[in-house]
Amino acid sequence: MQLEGKRIVVTGSAQGMGATCVRAYVREGATVAAIDVRDELGRQTTSEAAATSTGPGSAVYLHADVSDRAQVDAAFDDAVHHLGGLDVLVNVAGVQRARPAAQFTDDDLDFLLGINLRGTILTNQAAFPTMRDARTGTILNFGSDAGLTAMPGLAAYSATKGGVMAWTRTIAGEWGAHGIRANSVIPAIQTPMTTSGATERSDIYSSVPLGGALGDPERDFAPVMIFLASDGARFITGQAIAVNGGLGMVR
Template identity: 60%
Template structure:
């Protein structure tokens, strides 16, 4: 199998792209810890797995905005896994409103969860990867961090920051054998379903198929490739899984 015995942590694993990624990694032979703030839903997802996959999976609750929670969760994951080969940091949130209506609470929530949460979680993973001299980190950006999208300016700023952070890590930790890339998805999720009323015209403009992609069919295979040794010479890149919605270079 492509990810046989790879030791992987996936954040945001309770639903959407995170859940799809957890399942794909397990099916590819990995041992996976799924993390999420939604403890009941996250545990229920792992409990719903077929027996042969569930034997290689564990759920650990985490609040990515709190360093103590992330550090404890990552340590528990590494103990279960016996090390850490891959972090897929899928967890993220969105709020939508005109720019002048964003409150301090909105800004703090989005920046703390998306940008600071990525930084804290990456740091916790790197603390285990760097001594081992190898590892893969996959962070999640957004087309909205590359091109204007209405009513999500703060969210867009957090995603732009994540993409800059990812490039910096790739340069700093490449000599340590650690690859760090950004996935830029345009995929159907509970979050995009909520935003369809506002951004339906954007979603319908996707060149391939005129709609957002499917998490299992379109995103999961790319996540497996990027976690595998097949992508061993790829780092610091934005990998767009978006049907051509925004064409990067």
């Protein structure tokens, strides 16, 4: 088991890539605190992950809105207490809305910025003291190809993801002295969010070089996330790591 003994927090854990991470990490022996606002789905995910574990891996569900500092801080306090520390933060929580650039409303901006960008900053800040004191830690934030190239209809979402990747590079530089590494994951993976927005983005994803479609969560995404959370990736930081079938090329 590649992650036995690892203590991991996963946000956005109720479905999609977050749920995939919870299942994969528990399967690989980690102890996971799964955070979301969709309590029924979140508890179902952790229960299913624990039920299928054949080793020491386990999971507990915690409620928190990542855009709310008080809720984030309380959830991380509970997570660290339950886990006995914190080795890895996987900040999957994210949302998307598609509109022409001139039509994004204040509500759209508050929603997208609050969860995608503010949520990333708040969860990273909440993880920092425990990781700093332990002199080790791994933070995996979620960027997007939309933050690297023009995707009409996704301007506000793109801005949040560009911000996430810029933030992640900067904390990698600042927090590396404390033994903390931080990377951005750029996924093009089939999830409920990509399914719900298929009409607006089908032309984008049909151009994926590897197969012309989004990747499979278990086959294409989970193995990469296991590696990035493991000690095998201990010398990788400040990078934008694309798991996107070549949809966008990074260097």
